[in-house]
Amino acid sequence: MTSVANTAAAPARDPGALVDVQNLKIHFPILTGVFQTEAGRVRAVDDISFEIRKGETLGLVGESGCGKTTTGRALIRLRNPTAGKVFFDGRDLMSLSRGELRRMRRRMQIIFQDPYGSLNPRMTVGSIVSEPLETHHLSSGHRMDRVRELLALVGLNPNYTNRYPHEFSGGQRQRIGIARALAVEPEFIVCDEPISALDVSIQAQVLNLLVELREQFGLTYLFIAHDLSVVRHISDRVGVMYLGKLVELGPPTAIYESPGHPYTRALLSAVPIPDPKAERKRRRVILTGDVPSPVNPPSGCRFHTRCWLYERLGRPENCRTEDPPLRQIGDDHRAACHYAEDALKSDVGVAHLEDRVRRGTPAAVAARHEAAAQAAVPHEQGAGVAGTGE
Amino acid sequence: MTLSDDRSRLGSPAVTELPEDVTIATEEGRRLAEQLADNRRHARKLLEVRNLSTQFFTRDGVVHAVDDVSFEVDYGETLGLVGESGCGKSVTALSLTRLVPNPPGKIVSGEIILDGINLLKLSSEEMRLLRGKKIGFIFQDPMTSLNPTLTIGYQIAESARMHLRLSRKDADERAVELLSKVGIPRSRDRMRDYPHQFSGGMRQRVMIAIALACDPMLLLADEPTTALDVTIQAQILELIRSLSEEFGTAVILITHDLGIAAGMCQRVNVMYAGRIVETGMVDDIFETPQMPYAWGLLDSLPRLDEQKGARLRTIEGLPPDLIDPADECRFSPRCTYARDVCRQKEPQLTDRVGERHAARCWGTEPGGWIQ
Numbered sequence: 001m002t003s004v005a006n007t008a009a010a011p012a013r014d015p016g017a018l019v020d021v022q023n024l025k026i027h028f029p030i031l032t033g034v035f036q037t038e039a040g041r042v043r044a045v046d047d048i049s050f051e052i053r054k055g056e057t058l059g060l061v062g063e064s065g066c067g068k069t070t071t072g073r074a075l076i077r078l079r080n081p082t083a084g085k086v087f088f089d090g091r092d093l094m095s096l097s098r099g100e101l102r103r104m105r106r107r108m109q110i111i112f113q114d115p116y117g118s119l120n121p122r123m124t125v126g127s128i129v130s131e132p133l134e135t136h137h138l139s140s141g142h143r144m145d146r147v148r149e150l151l152a153l154v155g156l157n158p159n160y161t162n163r164y165p166h167e168f169s170g171g172q173r174q175r176i177g178i179a180r181a182l183a184v185e186p187e188f189i190v191c192d193e194p195i196s197a198l199d200v201s202i203q204a205q206v207l208n209l210l211v212e213l214r215e216q217f218g219l220t221y222l223f224i225a226h227d228l229s230v231v232r233h234i235s236d237r238v239g240v241m242y243l244g245k246l247v248e249l250g251p252p253t254a255i256y257e258s259p260g261h262p263y264t265r266a267l268l269s270a271v272p273i274p275d276p277k278a279e280r281k282r283r284r285v286i287l288t289g290d291v292p293s294p295v296n297p298p299s300g301c302r303f304h305t306r307c308w309l310y311e312r313l314g315r316p317e318n319c320r321t322e323d324p325p326l327r328q329i330g331d332d333h334r335a336a337c338h339y340a341e342d343a344l345k346s347d348v349g350v351a352h353l354e355d356r357v358r359r360g361t362p363a364a365v366a367a368r369h370e371a372a373a374q375a376a377v378p379h380e381q382g383a384g385v386a387g388t389g390e
Numbered sequence: 391m392t393l394s395d396d397r398s399r400l401g402s403p404a405v406t407e408l409p410e411d412v413t414i415a416t417e418e419g420r421r422l423a424e425q426l427a428d429n430r431r432h433a434r435k436l437l438e439v440r441n442l443s444t445q446f447f448t449r450d451g452v453v454h455a456v457d458d459v460s461f462e463v464d465y466g467e468t469l470g471l472v473g474e475s476g477c478g479k480s481v482t483a484l485s486l487t488r489l490v491p492n493p494p495g496k497i498v499s500g501e502i503i504l505d506g507i508n509l510l511k512l513s514s515e516e517m518r519l520l521r522g523k524k525i526g527f528i529f530q531d532p533m534t535s536l537n538p539t540l541t542i543g544y545q546i547a548e549s550a551r552m553h554l555r556l557s558r559k560d561a562d563e564r565a566v567e568l569l570s571k572v573g574i575p576r577s578r579d580r581m582r583d584y585p586h587q588f589s590g591g592m593r594q595r596v597m598i599a600i601a602l603a604c605d606p607m608l609l610l611a612d613e614p615t616t617a618l619d620v621t622i623q624a625q626i627l628e629l630i631r632s633l634s635e636e637f638g639t640a641v642i643l644i645t646h647d648l649g650i651a652a653g654m655c656q657r658v659n660v661m662y663a664g665r666i667v668e669t670g671m672v673d674d675i676f677e678t679p680q681m682p683y684a685w686g687l688l689d690s691l692p693r694l695d696e697q698k699g700a701r702l703r704t705i706e707g708l709p710p711d712l713i714d715p716a717d718e719c720r721f722s723p724r725c726t727y728a729r730d731v732c733r734q735k736e737p738q739l740t741d742r743v744g745e746r747h748a749a750r751c752w753g754t755e756p757g758g759w760i761q
Contacts, residue, residue, distance in 0.1 A: 063619035169708055199474040200646060201705040204690035208701050226620065233692030270624035271694050272649025276672045278695060279653040286628055287621045290589045360688030365760055369726065
């Protein structure tokens with residue numbers, strides 16, 4: 001893979017990149033007083049660079065306030081960067097005219113976290129899903145057919161076009177949001193915590209749908225989530241953010257099995273595993289204190305105030321003074337830590353993979369049941385998921 | 391921790407419940423309750439919930455939110471109550487503290503016996519005295535469960551003043567001690583701070599300090615970490631675990647996160663549609679669950695210790711409407727193994743292999759068709 005230069009911005013470093021983010025900074029001014037003078041800045045995203053390759057799913061994880069949502073919005077220019085560039089398919093999004101941007105937006109869509117707040121309660125499902133078609137002058141003449149097709153695609157009853165969002169459950173609403181995003185046949189979708197507001201059994205349904213659609217349409221996803229298990233399940237590569245910085249980036253095997261940043265290790269060790277025996281076996285680090293304020297981030301490495309490795313290494317000075325660049329530490333694996341090699345050697349936080357069947361349905365029962373189902377009529381998958389509006 | 395010694399020394403309990411005509415408002419009643427408490431301790435049960443039903447009387451009909459639920463909590467044990475939203479786990483918690491909003495909610499039947507006292511027979515004044523003293527609780531949202539107009543110190547000391555009848559000075563001292571116990575630095579200075587000056591994790595620590603102010607026997611934690619980030623969640627869970635060990639406090643941990651239940655609890659009740667559908671020791675529940683709903687939940691979870699997976703097996707459909715549930719297994723409409731018998735009669739919780747392991751499923755009963 002191409003090595004990463006942290007400063008110089010040359011477009012399309014990675015020829016396979018659909019989205020190329022270079023030194024992106026998004027700061028929010030804090031205005032006070034009658035004259036609205038700037039009292040400080042929230043450094044929500046502070047100089048991050050990465051790329052999303054065509055057809056891949058990049059997972060972006062981090063705790064609240066780390067800047068992952070802000071980053072996601074900047075990638076489709078719902079937020080203007082303070083500095084830095086975002087290239088989509090080789091074109092700088094900031095340099096586009098209004099008309100060009102509008103045409104470009106057809107290629108990029110977003111699915112929001114909140115299935116309640118992101119659908120207009122006064123609009124019918126039909127008008128919600130057809131709105132992007134109108135905006136982009138698509139499917140004129142047979143728009144309602146297209147809407148029905150889209151609803152069926154996301155597993156909703158196509159006859160529900162005249163219903164209102166409140167008649168649907170959370171999972172069904174999220175499907176409506178997905179249908180709306182798919183309406184314009186985008187290439188790239190920012191999925192901003194698309195399942196975190198849903199119940200466990202419904203989460204899996206929506207997650208499966210996103211995977212199916214990705215395969216069917218060759219979509220590229222930026223999958224933003226705080227749930228590391230979900231991100232591992234869906235992602236081809238994973239980026240970890242902390243306090244406005246991208247601290248680690250790599251394939252899931254690297255991130256989850258040999259993470260090179262102490263924060264990633266701490267984050268992993270905090271995730272509960274639904275298996276009491278695995279839980280008892282783990283070596284945890286419990287971070288002390290809260291995430292510092294992004295208005296006044298710590299000097300040097302932003303994580304040093306909570307870093308267990310920093311303590312273990314006897315508080316080396318460069319952690320306090322030098323901001324570590326995101327550097328190559330393995331195959332397609334980058335981390336922003338002066339002592340990433342030491343972190344790699346540790347076994348802190350890693351949940352060891354074990355060869356075994358997934359818990360839950362006993363293997364014998366599942367096998368017999370599947371055999372019986374095969375023998376019976378092979379049933380159609382996809383359409384006709386229980387459509388119970390209250 | 392010393393309870394096991396006590397247990398062996400105590401004689402066999404003759405009576406275990408307070409007679410109906412005695413209340414703890416009298417000296418005699420209190421003494422009797424103490425004695426009964428000892429008897430209960432001998433029986434290892436801190437809390438017994440029997441046939442609890444809580445209903446909500448709405449315009450659309452009667453919602454059977456908690457339907458004939460029975461379970462017990464041992465002294466010092468951590469019991470998990472897991473399930474999806476609407477399964478009745480939070481209403482169970484509200485019922486235990488008798489905080490079900492009334493109207494529309496009402497505990498229509500059952501017994502809740504805490505340390506020998508039937509909570510449902512207490513007057514609301516007696517219940518008020520008991521809440522906070524014997525049961526401490528932590529709720530999901532640390533933003534709204536603290537009073538924004540009072541200092542943190544006042545809110546912690548209030549409970550100690552009221553229940554333990556400490557003087558203002560002593561109560562403040564206790565509050566300082568509790569704050570440092572729950573890991574708040576510079577606790578003496580922070581006593582004068584207001585809730586908005588604390589972060590989410592810190593507020594939850596304050597809630598824990600309030601809950602533990604009177605050394606309760608039972609801590610009721612309703613989704614205590616759902617609003618928090620995962621590293622903060624780990625801190626809070628660790629705190630609950632270490633404090634419950636230190637004080638021997640039993641914990642009822644209500645959560646939708648099976649991972650949290652796996653790491654924190656000794657025993658787990660799985661709830662679905664107002665019923666307990668499976669109960670057992672944590673290892674049995676996670677390794678040899680006996681109910682297709684529990685299988686489905688575990689199957690549908692992506693796991694941290696698993697490579698990028700194939701399609702997740704899901705539970706199709708939605709949980710049932712709890713207005714007038716039919717006499718059928720409530721999971722049967724979503725169950726891929728269901729047979730006619732499941733739709734004709736609801737199964738009972740019956741014993742399974744393993745200590746205190748029981749499940750509500752026709753198919754996995756001995757001789758059933760799912761083996």
